[in-house]
Amino acid sequence: MMVVRPIQAEDHAALRELARNTGTGFTSLQDNDEQVAAKLEAGLAAFDAATPLEEALYLFVMEDTDTGDVVGICGIESAVGLSDPWYNYRVGTLVHASRELSVYNQISTLTITNDHTGYSELCTLFLLPEARHSKHGSLLSKSRFMFMAEFPQRFSEHVIAEMRGYSKDSVSPFWEGLGRHFFSIDFAQADQLSSMDKIFIAELMPKNTIYTNLLPKEAQEAIGKTHENTTPARRLLENEGMRYTGYIDIFDGGPTLEARVNDIRAVQESQYVKVHIDSAEPEGELYLVSTTDFASFRCTMAPLTRVSNNLISVTPAVASALNVTEGTTVRIVPLSSGRRF
Template identity: 50%
Template sequence: MLVVRPITPQDYAALYTCAVESGHGFTSLPVDETLLRRRIARAQEAFAREQVSEPGEEGYLFVMEDTDTGEVVGCSGIEAAVGLTDAFYHYRLGKIIHHSKELDIYNALETLTLCNDYTGVSELCTLFLREPFRKNMNGRVLSRFRMLFMAEFRHRFSKIAIAEMRGVSDENGESPFWGWLQQHFFSMDFTQADYLTGIGEKTFVAELMPQLPIYVKLLPPEAQAVIGKVHENTRPALKMLESEGFRCRGYVDIFDAGPTVEVEVANIKSVRDSQKLPVKIGSTDNTKARYIVCNTQVANFRAIQRTLNVYSDHVVIDAEAAQALQVQEGDYVRFVTLTGAN
């Protein structure tokens, strides 16, 4: 059975493997032992905090484990509030009007402006599922369970949630958008800039990024073409988030111009549709309806996909599922229907 749980120090080797396999442009999983171990330690601190009244520096990192083999097959995270200590940069797409009444000329020109508008919001991040396990809706579970966690522990998160989508880059990790910035403002390639950001070295952004709005039309056609577009491997993740209510509001990544999507947490479909009921343990053989289901604990959080029998005042789960979720009869679980393609 595949179970989602909080990461532990013993998962370091598996997390490092995920970082290597995730490839270029996956900023939140740098191939750096010190940073990955620090990320694990920070997650442990977040899960251990019992008294949290508002979102802060907490970074929750989970892994999906195959309990039959003990193998970690993927990871997924939530940042409670971004940009509180390190600046959190985006480009905001806007327009500037150039108009001459006398000459009868009117031009509406798109611009990119460096900003920190998403400071303090929650972020869904670090979603990676290893290739052999990208089936049976595992990817959907690994992403959507976070919405149940946020629904159960609303006070730990902002009213707004975002997700940064990986932008377009080639097989060598080169971004057409970054190519223009590199030529005119930086002396480093995309992979180096992306890596520095991933390990928290962001000072160079403030020092070297153009501070005035950039006219999109001044960029080469190949750079213009990828603004707001996602990497081929990221399209399923974007489609899933859009089905949950996430939308792009004109913000893109400063390196590869991939879109950032946002939503009010209360309006996330899985948050709205989730239910919370006490458990009875028994047979679920008479149903084929599958759900994402989690317990209601923080430090001992568990989530799985499973068939359930749902009634008005309780939910029936089988003994194996109860053991995986570490719940007993009478304990509460939160759940939502698992539908759609992976």
């Protein structure tokens, strides 16, 4: 059984191994010892703090309870851009027209912005290839919504998620058509640098509006386009209510999805119930089930049986994975939109 829980100090080796597998363009977890150590330190500090940190990184791992192996990771930044600038491009439209010449042209533009400063961010979602089955990806991603629903005071009213942009053979057409002209370095190097220090972005990026029709065709086509490995994650978030509103990553052109936290399906529809432990195996629809604890938060998925209005039945295996006992209060929501209790 898979369970999502807060990262712990002893997960360092597993986190380092996950970082070796993410690949070029996965900015928030790269094959870099320094970044991995900093990520772990930030994740531990978020859960150890006596009071909520203004900029906290809540980092979770997915553990296979049968083997003890860590097979995935996900995170939530409580707020972005408060101490380091948060940059992206806003895709806009300019009209160039002349009635006298019978000319009317709509031109797509890119303008660098800090519009999402202070928003919470879903980040660092990665699942090892061998674990990408049985809806594990849905559990890993949506467990964050259960945590946000349980602790809304720790997050902004709005949340964003930057999707990895399109690339082929580790080459980003958007970067080659735009960023390289101002940075004179490869995409992989710029992407790695941005994860550690964003100051150089402000120093080198053009401040003026960019007309996309001046970019190579391949770069234009990559705007708002998602990497093939990230497309399932994008669909999952869109099914929960997040939307692309015309903001893209300044490096690879990947789309930024956003929503009000309270408008997200898993947050909006989740409810409290108490646990009854029964060895009978329920059948049917899968539910997310999460605890109400903070530092020992846990989330798994399982079919449930409704015993009464506010009581659900779970197996001993589910109760063990969640570390709950008879009568414990938990939060539940259908794994996917559709039929409910």
